[in-house]
Amino acid sequence: xxxxxxxxxxxxxxxxxxxxxxxxxxxxxxxxxxxxxxxxxxxxxxxxxxxxxxxxxxxxxxxxxxxxxxxxxxxxxxxxxxxxxxxxxxxxxxxxxxxxxxxxxxxxxxxxxxxxxxxxxxxxxxxxxxxxxxxxxxxxxxxxxxxxxxxxxxxxxxxxxxxxxxxxxxxxxxxxxxxxxxxxxxxxxxxxxxxxxxxxxxxxxxxxxxxxxxxxxxxxxxxxxxxxxxxxxxxxxxxxxxxxx
Numbered sequence: 001x002x003x004x005x006x007x008x009x010x011x012x013x014x015x016x017x018x019x020x021x022x023x024x025x026x027x028x029x030x031x032x033x034x035x036x037x038x039x040x041x042x043x044x045x046x047x048x049x050x051x052x053x054x055x056x057x058x059x060x061x062x063x064x065x066x067x068x069x070x071x072x073x074x075x076x077x078x079x080x081x082x083x084x085x086x087x088x089x090x091x092x093x094x095x096x097x098x099x100x101x102x103x104x105x106x107x108x109x110x111x112x113x114x115x116x117x118x119x120x121x122x123x124x125x126x127x128x129x130x131x132x133x134x135x136x137x138x139x140x141x142x143x144x145x146x147x148x149x150x151x152x153x154x155x156x157x158x159x160x161x162x163x164x165x166x167x168x169x170x171x172x173x174x175x176x177x178x179x180x181x182x183x184x185x186x187x188x189x190x191x192x193x194x195x196x197x198x199x200x201x202x203x204x205x206x207x208x209x210x211x212x213x214x215x216x217x218x219x220x221x222x223x224x225x226x227x228x229x230x231x232x233x234x235x236x237x238x239x240x241x242x243x244x245x
Contacts, residue, residue, distance in 0.1 A: 003091040004089070005089055005091050006087075007024040007026030007087055008025050008026070009022055009023070009024055009025075009084060009085045009086075010024060010061055012081065015147065015149045016146045016147055017068075018067050019065070019067055019068075019146075019147055020066055020068070021055065021065050022064050022078065023056075023062070023063045024063070025062070026062050026089045026091075028093070029093065031092075031093030032058065032093070033058060034053070034095065034098040034120075034122060034208075035097070035098060035119070036054065036119070038050060038052070038090040039052055039064065039087055040087070040089075041074065042088070047088070048073045048074045050075075052066065052118075053065075053095070053097075053119040053122070055118040055150070058126060062089065064118070065117070066078055066079070067114060067115050099123060099128060099132060101231070101233075101240060102206050102208070102231075103236050103238070105238070106133065106135065106203075107134065107136075107204050108133040108206050110123070111140075111209050111211070112138075112210045113142065113212050114211055115244060116212075117150060117210075120138055120208070121150050121153060121157070124136075124157040124158060125157055137166075138164070138167070139168075139169065140168050140169065141170075141182060141215065142168070142170055143172045144170065145170050145173060148170070167192065167195060179191075184218045188225075200228060201227065201228075202228055202238055205228060206239075207240070208239075209242070211244050216242075223238075
């Protein structure tokens, strides 16, 4: 049985017409960076709830990175919330896209599209990743430059870390400091490895995928061609994934 509590919006940020973040003050249970909880609202005859990953590190105010789906049952409501408004939040978190699930390795590749970058921002903020891996690479794919949410926060969290690579991809416009095109193409043609100076290998590479299901499927396929496999507890591999839809 879900344990729902009331949270209060402490801050909000509008990134683009459809992308926004909510910072929520709520007495949630401890969670691991990379996990998600559920947000909800009560209609007249039903409760509508959806899962969203924490962007914040454990112990900080709850933060969520959201995209408005016009025909959706929840995000149009969440998009209208302002500072001081209340919403329902599930007290406990869930999910296995966490660093304690990742087998030991040298290079940690964090690959996201859209709001899927949220749990990776949480991991960078939580900080244990820096002790666990020699190299950390964050790859974020979006359509437009304005959709590179948390770019500044990522810069602040990783300043001075020479073993960190941030590789943003923008598919529909040319933006200085970003790669043009799609993540999957850059894996297939070797340009992502060339950009970072790190090669995908079963021995060294550990990959977390988070984003729209098509990106997750396609990226998994490209990585399998390089010898990497999906990680299962009963059969250890190199790739962990979570669909954001």
